[in-house]
Amino acid sequence: MFGDIMGMMGKLKETQKKVQETKERLNTVLIDEQSSDGLLKVTLTANREIKSIHIDDSLLQDKEQLEDYLVLTLNKAIEKATNVNETELAAVAKEGMPNIPGMDAFMK
Known part of the structure; x- marks a missing residue:
């Protein structure tokens, strides 16, 4: 019984380490997004x-338009980055979970 618990604790520590390594690696994964007309381009990490x-110079003439472009484009980029981040971290966490029958249904 204690062997199982110790094994699970070791696997948990290993999983925590893999999660941390994945978070660090995601700092190097770049997500590019641009406005539909290409006048604004942003890059962020996962x-x-x-x-x-x-920012294209033409957008500097209209503050409101620039603000709208920034909000829309940054939100799209953040959504993409969040999807990559969550997918990568979920995959690592799932690897570290003990094999409990029926748990797959909860991990989806």
Whole structure:
């Protein structure tokens, strides 16, 4: 009985380490997004850290338009980054879960 618990604790620590390594790796995964007309381009990491923003000069003439572009484009990029982040972390966490019959239904 205690062997099983110790084995599970070891697997939990290993999973925690893999999750941390995955989070660090996601800092290097870049997500690019742009407005539909290409006038605004943003790049962020899969951990949702903004790395760059490129704004076409034509957008600098209209503050409201630029704000709208930023909101829309950043939200799309954040959504993509969040999907990548959650998928990667869920895969690592699932690997570390003990094999309990019926648990697959809860992991979907």
